[in-house]
Amino acid sequence: MGFFSSKKKKKKLRKQADREVAAGKAYQSAVQFRPVGTTNTFGSTNYTYNPQGQLETAGYTLSPELQALSQRGISDAGGSGMQFANQAISGGLRLGDLSKQYLATSPEQAAQDYIRSQNALLRPGQDQAYADLQLRLANTGRGGLSVAQGGDLMSANPEAAAYYNALAQRDMGLAAQADQYGRNRVLFGAGLQGEGLRLGSSAYDPSKASLDYSRGVEGLGAGNLALGLDIGELRTNAARFGAEGMLGAQNAANQLRAKADMQRSGLGKFASSAVKAGLNYGLNYATGGMDGAAGGGGGMGGSPLGNWASNN
Secondary structure, three states: OHHHHHHHHHHHHHHHHHHHHHHHHHHHHHOOOOOOOOEEOOEEEEEEEOOOOOEEEEEEEEOHHHHHHHHHHHHHHHOHHHHHHHHHHHHHHHHHHHHHHHHOOOHHHHHHHHHHHHHHHHHHHHHHHHHHHHHHHHHOOOOOOOEOOOOOOOOEOHHHHHHHHHHHHHHHHHHHHHHHHHHHHHHHHHHHHHHHHHHHHOOOHHHHHHHHHHHHHHHHHHHHHHHHHHHHHHHHHHHHHHHHHHHHHHHHHHHHHHHHHHOOOHHHHHHHHHHHHHHHHHHHHHOOOHHHHOOOOOOOOOOHHHHHHHHO
16 A cells, blocks of 8 residues: 555656646746837848747848948948049058158258259349340440449449349348248148048048948848847846746645645545636736736736646
């Protein structure tokens, strides 16, 4: 008699263990993350699940119009954007080479070069003016005329003195201009170099702008995905709270049911049936908001835990 009683007891314990496993699986299924699909003018979301019902991939599909705009941005980034980049880089390199020519000469050397070049330009006119002066003095019989200038200065022809004074004034002006020219030349070379560097550093800005445009268009679809994931998280959290309450009630009920099953009297069978009825009522009450949070109505509905309770 003791052998059969022990065997029956082990059988009931195994049955209790099976109930615990089923409850755990039902709980796991109830709290699995399930995002919400969203659709609007910009596009729609899409998800894939494995055979166990677990989320594997999440993505979105843009509307045909936005897909065309996104592809246009990507195409421009690699097309006209790269053409602008090549032109800017080439132009920057040319400006850099040109700036080297200006920066290779010091301001002092540039000033001397300026005076030399200006004198070469003015020399023909200067020589012609001196020849005209000599001819005019000779024609008027004043070629040998000299006038005392006072002090330590030698006597000189007044018109010749005026001529050389004009040359001296001109040379002073050239010196001032040459000094400013030398400084301006260096500044100009530095400006060319800076512009060349700017062109090089900003060469890819048109391509970046096209990619940013495409990224912005894609963001409209990604917004749908983020919204679906956020709503899914809220729904999952609500389901988790309800499922945890159900799991606790089931575990307690399973303990009571196991004790009731061990009893062989009619009262024990009645207690087991009462526990099962109370469990079903308690689970429906504890999780009434879970399906509502998931988009369904109140009560257990078609939840895994509800089905588990009704089948046990």
